[in-house]
Amino acid sequence: xxxxxxxxxxxxxxxxxxYNIGHxxxxxxxAEGVENSxxxxxxxxxxxxxxxxxxxxxxGDLPFFLGLMDHLAAAGLSCPTPLRDSSGQMLGELAGRPxxxxxxxxxxxxxxxxxxxxxxxxEALAELHHAGHGFGLKRANSLSIAxxxxxxxxxxxxxxxxxxxxxxxxxxxxxxxQADWPKSLPxxxxxxxxxxxxxxxxxxxxxxxxxxxxxxxxFLAYDLAVCLNAxxxxxxxSFNITKGQALLTAxxxxxxxxxxxxQALPVLARGAAxxxxxxxxxxxxxxxxxxxxxxxxxxxxxxxLRFLQSVSSIRELGxxxxx
Amino acid sequence: xxxxxxxxxxxxxxxxxxYNIGHxxxxxxxAEGVENSxxxxxxxxxxxxxxxxxxxxxxGDLPFFLGLMDHLAAAGLSCPTPLRDSSGQMLGELAGRPxxxxxxxxxxxxxxxxxxxxxxxxEALAELHHAGHGFGLKRANSLSIAxxxxxxxxxxxxxxxxxxxxxxxxxxxxxxxQADWPKSLPxxxxxxxxxxxxxxxxxxxxxxxxxxxxxxxxFLAYDLAVCLNAxxxxxxxSFNITKGQALLTAxxxxxxxxxxxxQALPVLARGAAxxxxxxxxxxxxxxxxxxxxxxxxxxxxxxxLRFLQSVSSIRELGxxxxx
Numbered sequence: 338x339x340x341x342x343x344x345x346x347x348x349x350x351x352x353x354x355x356y357n358i359g360h361x362x363x364x365x366x367x368a369e370g371v372e373n374s375x376x377x378x379x380x381x382x383x384x385x386x387x388x389x390x391x392x393x394x395x396x397g398d399l400p401f402f403l404g405l406m407d408h409l410a411a412a413g414l415s416c417p418t419p420l421r422d423s424s425g426q427m428l429g430e431l432a433g434r435p436x437x438x439x440x441x442x443x444x445x446x447x448x449x450x451x452x453x454x455x456x457x458x459x460e461a462l463a464e465l466h467h468a469g470h471g472f473g474l475k476r477a478n479s480l481s482i483a484x485x486x487x488x489x490x491x492x493x494x495x496x497x498x499x500x501x502x503x504x505x506x507x508x509x510x511x512x513x514x515q516a517d518w519p520k521s522l523p524x525x526x527x528x529x530x531x532x533x534x535x536x537x538x539x540x541x542x543x544x545x546x547x548x549x550x551x552x553x554x555x556f557l558a559y560d561l562a563v564c565l566n567a568x569x570x571x572x573x574x575s576f577n578i579t580k581g582q583a584l585l586t587a588x589x590x591x592x593x594x595x596x597x598x599x600q601a602l603p604v605l606a607r608g609a610a611x612x613x614x615x616x617x618x619x620x621x622x623x624x625x626x627x628x629x630x631x632x633x634x635x636x637x638x639x640x641x642l643r644f645l646q647s648v649s650s651i652r653e654l655g656x657x658x659x660x
Numbered sequence: 661x662x663x664x665x666x667x668x669x670x671x672x673x674x675x676x677x678x679y680n681i682g683h684x685x686x687x688x689x690x691a692e693g694v695e696n697s698x699x700x701x702x703x704x705x706x707x708x709x710x711x712x713x714x715x716x717x718x719x720g721d722l723p724f725f726l727g728l729m730d731h732l733a734a735a736g737l738s739c740p741t742p743l744r745d746s747s748g749q750m751l752g753e754l755a756g757r758p759x760x761x762x763x764x765x766x767x768x769x770x771x772x773x774x775x776x777x778x779x780x781x782x783e784a785l786a787e788l789h790h791a792g793h794g795f796g797l798k799r800a801n802s803l804s805i806a807x808x809x810x811x812x813x814x815x816x817x818x819x820x821x822x823x824x825x826x827x828x829x830x831x832x833x834x835x836x837x838q839a840d841w842p843k844s845l846p847x848x849x850x851x852x853x854x855x856x857x858x859x860x861x862x863x864x865x866x867x868x869x870x871x872x873x874x875x876x877x878x879f880l881a882y883d884l885a886v887c888l889n890a891x892x893x894x895x896x897x898s899f900n901i902t903k904g905q906a907l908l909t910a911x912x913x914x915x916x917x918x919x920x921x922x923q924a925l926p927v928l929a930r931g932a933a934x935x936x937x938x939x940x941x942x943x944x945x946x947x948x949x950x951x952x953x954x955x956x957x958x959x960x961x962x963x964x965l966r967f968l969q970s971v972s973s974i975r976e977l978g979x980x981x982x983x
Binding site for chain 2: 345358362365366368379384441442444448
């Protein structure tokens with residue numbers, strides 16, 4: 338859950354007056370995203386999301402994030418579209434913070450997605466990768482393999498306080514990934530955090546993607562690996578190969594995967610598992626139990642990583658069934 | 661900020677299907693109220709608030725709260741109106757908790773109300789007191805003078821950890837109030853918590869009252885005293901007599917105050933200040949600094965109480981100017 342910056346009445350009215358959406362008829366702080374303060378605004382023209390960017394989001398990255406949403410929406414993707422104020426700007430300032438207004442998307446995020454939803458996500462992810470073509474800005478993935486080495490160093494032996502043996506596990510895994518990480522694969526703009534809470538559905542059809550605040554440039558297949566981990570495991574952490582098949586097949590139908598990508602997917606999935614394991618372990622150790630931000634369980638990703646370490650080919654992730 | 665119970669997809673759909681509002685097109689956890697989990701639901705028929713009652717609200721009190729909102733709305737007050745399901749019930753169950761759907765009210769709560777807003781609140785409070793007539797259920801005010809003695813006892817010397825000398829202050833004040841508390845005044849249903857965050861405005865006109873989860877039966881003038889404390893002090897804790905005048909005048913225009921009420925108001929205001937001082941001090945000591953529920957500063961009410969202790973007549977609260 339997010340930390341909320343409280344917005345003074347006058348400041349909100351003055352901020353909104355710069356956009357062509359009428360006056361604010363309601364304003365509710367919403368529990369969406371953990372990095373920023375988000376408000377759902379009602380106006381005579383409809384609903385909008387007001388985001389105040391808190392310190393966890395680097396100000397220098399905001400033109401990339403807002404520009405990307407603008408670019409993707411223009412390319413036909415269903416995602417929040419930043420509004421432009423009377424001077425044509427997408428980024429403003431409110432209550433001492435960078436702030437933006439984006440369109441509101443209908444839909445519900447699913448707590449227990451089924452295989453048919455995984456197929457929808459696979460297709461949407463491939464569409465996102467296509468839609469990212471031609472976007473002019475770049476942002477390096479600070480949470481890719483170079484960033485993991487830094488996080489492993491920062492965690493050190495303290496990782497064992499999260500789970501006995503974790504320090505050894507992540508050191509060994511990092512070395513293995515450094516040896517096997519692909520040097521070159523098709524790359525482009527990736528979402529990098531397309532978990533179920535960032536995908537909306539209406540009556541089992543995907544209706545929109547949100548939260549582009551981890552988006553960056555990286556291997557496209559790495560984004561697919563993040564989704565495999567986030568969507569295709571059951572609550573008991575077992576891998577559901579039917580969901581894997583649904584996700585991979587639907588993705589490849591819209592953006593075919595080449596041989597190098599197919600071969601790399603198991604190691605990319607291990608990398609994606611390590612990435613979320615590391616940040617969750619770090620947050621676990623550095624966030625008080627009772628904090629405003631809900632801590633996500635790092636152990637979930639220990640279980641997923643251990644499964645992926647046992648995987649030797651993409652067929653074990655569902656590909657064989659669809660090839 | 662509230663603690664959120666997460667609602668499973670299927671359970672939400674099944675719950676909402678029992679009401680005549682169509683399917684859910686969006687569902688956002690909102691930061692409104694600290695006692696319950698609240699969601700803003702979008703449907704083809706409009707917006708609704710879904711409330712899941714957490715353990716701080718006694719289940720046995722829910723028929724009173726929901727019945728009261730229903731009664732007040734039927735009497736013409738702008739407040740959330742509970743929806744009835746296909747079997748005519750206002751109270752259901754969702755995710756293992758008592759749950760209800762109420763209508764959504766447009767409007768914004770003000771962070772810095774002005775005298776004109778205090779007048780609006782005075783009028784609305786008097787209308788609420790009129791509208792409460794004939795409501796069949798009763799609920800004793802557990803946070804009235806008998807409850808304060810219990811809270812003073814629970815706090816004990818620990819109160820000095822909130823502020824040096826607080827234990828002595830509250831013990832002495834409680835004794836003074838027990839001696840001076842009115843025995844009999846016009847009574848009825850009161851809101852008991854009509855702070856600025858529970859009042860919505862649209863373009864400076866009051867548009868609705870929310871959060872009836874402290875409502876109970878007590879002296880009507882005590883409700884006015886709560887509002888005097890909540891609306892008529894400045895951020896520096898000084899009393900603004902113009903706001904006091906606006907609130908009292910507007911209230912009395914709609915529901916005239918008798919001599920006993922006018923005479924009792926200063927002591928009622930002291931009692932109302934002690935009530936919020938005690939619960940805030942208790943929460944301060946028993947809520948971790950980093951908890952999900954935002955702690956409210958008890959010292960604000962020490963300052964207010966000290967001012968009110970110096971007040972000898974209602975004229976010092978703004979009444980003289982309007983009489």
